[in-house]
Each structure stands twice: as structure tokens, then as C-alpha cells.
Amino acid sequence: MGSITMPKPVINKDACTGCGTCVSVCPQGVLELKDGKAEVVNPDNCTGxxxxxATCPSAAITVQD
Structure with missing residues (x-):
């Protein structure tokens, strides 16, 4: 049997404007703003x-399965 991989958000730091929308909408507390950019701080909590x-206005986040 293969291992199960959980989804993880990936942030394009060049595209991130630091607006914080992703941080405020994440129900699992996966993201935080650090140094003016979104950062994944609790990747294991991501439910995908x-x-x-969907809410990032600069399309800086992709969730990879």
C-alpha cells in the first residue's frame, strides 16, 4: 500500500500581498502572517x-494534494 499524502497549501511569496485574507478564513489555523507575507505554520492541520x-485575491496560494 502507498502512503497517504495530505493536502498542503503552497504560497507564492512573490505574488502574496500580505492582505491576511487567507489567515482569517482558514478554519484550521494553518496560516499566519510573518514579515508581511502569508506563511504555512501548521501544515499538518490542513484538511484541504x-x-x-479560493479567497486569495492575488492567487498566491495553491493547495497541493
Missing amino acids: CRTCE
């Missing part, structure tokens, strides 16, 4: 809901 990806 893709809310961060």
Missing part, C-alpha cells in the same frame, strides 16, 4: 478545504 486558495 481550499478556502485559502
